[in-house]
């Protein structure tokens with residue numbers, strides 16, 4: 001089965017061909033430099049770029065694979081959530097191509113495609129606990145199969161990737177800045193109390209990253225030298241360990257403080273994700289030895305042993321969402337997990353752009369090791385948006401006999 005995957009949900013136009021689960025070609029055009037000028041994705045520009053490129057990229061992926069459009073059995077397209085105008089370009093293209101070639105049309109949920117990408121390098125074990133952590137979403141799922149995923153928790157405000165990008169923007173780093181903050185952090189030392197672990201002193205699986213973003217913003221505002229150091233790294237006048245590339249006798253910016261701040265920020269995000277995932281795992285499989293209860297965390301926090309909750313320290317407390325209400329609100333995403341026949345999860349999965357983060361990968365590796373479960377992670381290149389994940393997910397769904405007619409609708413951002 002030859003499956004073409006089309007991804008246009010944000011600022012990457014990406015197409016790939018997968019034959020019976022094996023990747024045979026992929027192409028991608030990133031619009032990052034178009035949007036970098038504006039510090040974030042401009043939706044109108046994004047859809048125009050997709051429209052300009054999609055035809056040529058489709059020709060190119062077919063050429064690289066040495067096949068023709070008539071050979072395609074399945075046209076899989078990311079149907080969202082994403083930028084509506086951008087999605088409509090990919091969907092319009094797919095809806096033209098599928099009937100013209102006699103291929104089956106399969107609409108793929110972009111978030112599910114991210115998670116399923118973990119199954120490209122290693123066989124997926126179901127049920128699994130999945131963390132989808134990207135620029136627009138931070139979701140925890142119970143994954144029952146390629147088509148049945150139940151949302152257990154989500155961010156109430158910013159996604160983790162958004163927090164990375166906004167902090168990078170405050171430092172004056174190019175959009176999207178998550179990867180640069182990761183790389184700078186690798187040269188620094190973690191101060192575990194510099195930033196809070198936001199919204200963890202509760203009993204739910206939701207996230208709130210806006211307070212952490214604000215806390216990091218306050219640190220940046222109070223230390224203009226951090227911005228100066230970031231500028232020097234960005235323009236290449238010093239490298240990431242602070243060695244001058246220009247005149248050695250000039251006063252050098254304090255790159256080591258910048259790296260320490262980035263290390264501490266990376267660590268705070270990774271630790272927060274780990275805490276909630278550990279809680280989710282405890283609910284699915286029973287507590288891990290050494291997992292502190294919420295009461296124990298609060299007690300330790302009072303004694304100053306753990307960083308303060310950002311929602312109290314830096315921003316108004318996010319609304320408390322009772323868990324049953326949160327699940328009801330997520331019903332469109334697969335509904336409530338049936339309690340009957342609920343079996344322990346057999347693997348941990350993490351995907352989405354922020355799953356490329358080295359701190360996140362380490363923290364989840366440690367958690368999986370303690371839980372005695374395999375950790376399935378896509379390669380860093382497959383964590384961020386790409387066409388391969390859509391082609392792979394489309395192949396999985398088509399193999400289950402699934403497909404859509406031309407009434408397939410896009411899922412706009414915010415409806416996930």
Ligand code: KG4
Pocket residue numbers: 010133134135136137160161162164165176177178179180182352353354356357358383384385
């Ligand atoms: O999955 P993705 O490509 O697009 C969405 O569906 O949102 O994720 C993009 C996000 C951006 O916020 C980017 O800064 C972040 O992933 N990102 C990272 C890293 N690589 C990409 N964040 C932290 N560390 C990284 N290494």
Ligand code: ZN
Pocket residue numbers: 110114134352353384385
């Ligand atoms: Zn994505």
